[in-house]
Amino acid sequence: GAGVSQSPRYKVAKRGQDVALRCDPISGHVSLFWYQQALGQGPEFLTYFQNEAQLDKSGLPSDRFFAERPEGSVSTLKIQRTQQEDSAVYLCASSSLGVREKLFFGSGTQLSVL
């Protein structure tokens, strides 16, 4: 499809499990963002890629969170040893480069840690 695709749509994990969330951006989009959104709140920035380079990872809450985009297209957000506080919707967005460029969002992955 032409939009940003995220998988899985829903993920239930037991506390302590590792999870991997995938994002397929729009083809040709240089910028890729990951956000975490808690229920009823605005998206919180996690990390940002320009092509394969991770330019900003200041929003990653702990060293259990890791993101990569090895070939400058598909990105994976990995969470190790999940905790209950990791439960949230994880949004991926992509865009062309520049402050005028709007972000296109995927439908998100809803992660529930039990």
Place this chain on the structure above:
Amino acid sequence: AQKITQTQPGMFVQEKEAVTLDCTYDTSDQSYGLFWYKQPSSGEMIFLIYQGSYDEQNATEGRYSLNFQKARKSANLVISASQLGDSAMYFCAMRERDAGNMLTFGGGTRLMVKP
């Protein structure tokens, strides 16, 4: 300091009336973009309108307009002729050149349209 502040957690508006959703921002960058997104209960983020820091005219997109007051650092969204389908969360966001084009969101306003 918060980059983007939305002071109205929730708003009610009567169907067919206009409503203004407030947004103030904080930046020292000269080149930035301001965006509004709508997020219905389905969870998707829908782009509504964009305003550039160098744009002299207020942006308009159909029933949406942006009241941009650069000196006051405000970028309020005006929705005219509200419809029931406008009930959703609305997020103001800013993209700054000097921050590597990162997009930062406000906390959102929940708009509820009454029939």
